[in-house]
Amino acid sequence: MGKTPVKTTKKRTTKKVDNIDFNSLLSKSIITDEKPETTFVAKGQYKEALELLEDAEACQLTPMLIGPPGTGKTMLARSFSYSRGRDFEWLTLDESTKPVHLTGAFDPSETLKKGFVKEAFLAGPLTRVMVTGGIFLANELNRATEYTQNSFLEPLEERSLVLQKLGRIRAHPDFFMICAANPGDMAGTHRISEALKDRIKIWIKLDYPSRSVEMEIIKNNLPQTRLSSEYLDLTHKLIDATRKGREIERPASIRSAIAIAKLAGRKMENDKDLTYGQFKKIAKRVLSGGIKPRPGVDAEVSISKIINQVVR
Ligand SMILES: Nc1ncnc2c1ncn2[C@@H]1O[C@H](COP(=O)(O)OP(=O)(O)O)[C@@H](O)[C@H]1O
Ligand SMILES: [Mg+2]
CATH class of the missing domain: 3.40.50.300 (P-loop containing nucleotide triphosphate hydrolases)
Structure with missing residues (x-):
């Protein structure tokens, strides 16, 4: 069986640097504003x-x-x-x-x-x-x-x-x-x-922002990635569902929403397509560390339940 090639949207041009280069890069990377x-x-x-x-x-x-x-x-x-x-x-x-x-x-x-x-x-x-x-x-x-x-x-x-x-x-x-x-x-x-x-x-x-504000925040964080409005909407619905779930102590934050949207957008660009199954997998990976269930609740089970309720 042949290996599936790894696809990348952007080619990274960064090369290994020696110590002299490192010092000049360090100077350039110091934040002045x-x-x-x-x-x-x-x-x-x-x-x-x-x-x-x-x-x-x-x-x-x-x-x-x-x-x-x-x-x-x-x-x-x-x-x-x-x-x-x-x-x-x-x-x-x-x-x-x-x-x-x-x-x-x-x-x-x-x-x-x-x-x-x-x-x-x-x-x-x-x-x-x-x-x-x-x-x-x-x-x-x-x-x-x-x-x-x-x-x-x-x-x-x-x-x-x-x-x-x-x-x-x-x-x-x-x-x-x-x-x-x-x-x-x-x-x-x-x-x-x-x-x-x-x-x-x-x-x-401060609380989790309203839907329209949070959607704008997510979009602002995806300058290079395009995600269809359907999946953007599903991302927000998922995140919101973790905030309403009784089994969850610490729900998903805006950061988790941004991560799901970035990964889904990348997959969509690479494959020119994104299935619900693939989206669910992405969401599961991000949410398994992005939420904290209440004591006694199995995180995996709880996350799967939420994902399956939102993405049908
Ligand atoms: N009003 C906002 N406008 C744009 N991005 C925001 C806004 N609020 C939150 N974010 C995004 O959410 C992330 C988490 O915000 P952060 O300020 O680190 O949260 P906190 O300090 O409350 O943990 C930020 O890195 C940013 O990408
Ligand atoms: Mg902070």
Whole structure:
């Protein structure tokens, strides 16, 4: 039996590189502008959220974006900052994040040469935006321990920050912090400390977007791939069904929808056709890691049930 040839839509021209090439590629790949890779769809809940971020910034109140994974919290904060033409730094927090990851630390070799001076200090992302008047996104804030969460109290309350050995810095008047978190009842998250909660003043809830907005987001993410409107519609129906299913704890996110649409579009382009059977297989592969069933529910069985209900 002969081997089936592997088909590709695009030929990759990338070659192996030696070390000298690597360094020049590294220089080229450094991001100098924070433009998001895909166009932000500022409609529906996202339009409202952008307006609330503007209000929060104008009144110097700290906002919190709260919503399940993949509902666009990070992208919203990035797009907001980009539209303001501001410095933007972000850190995704978790259990192992320490205050020093936010504030920065002395470079050991420079400190040996020069001592504890500004020149030997490597500022962390929070310190950098406090000094330059940029925007800081504390991403997944409720994954950090209370100890680390508390290092935001002084910057938010007093607009200042202590840097050990250097002294206390005052924040630039334009410094603005946005927080983002997944809802607290999800596994793997700490509570937001009461002290910090008291300093967050605008709670912006994001949920899975409406059908029309989500369809536009999916299309924006398929610039090179064409997928027929029938399969685009089925992709959305599938994703939506996981959000309504009682057996599912964490349903499919926009990311899963984008992945299904990309794979289906590629198959359609390569084969000039896409059968329901092939589409189901693609959906199954993406969803088997893209959803979390409730305890005691068999993921495979649950996914197959949903797929067979939607794609007949
Ligand atoms: N309003 C939007 N416009 C365009 N793309 C979006 C939008 N919201 C979400 N997305 C897409 O969904 C993906 C997940 O969004 P992300 O901001 O990472 O979610 P979260 O931070 O809530 O987990 C993004 O990479 C982007 O492709
Ligand atoms: Mg995120």
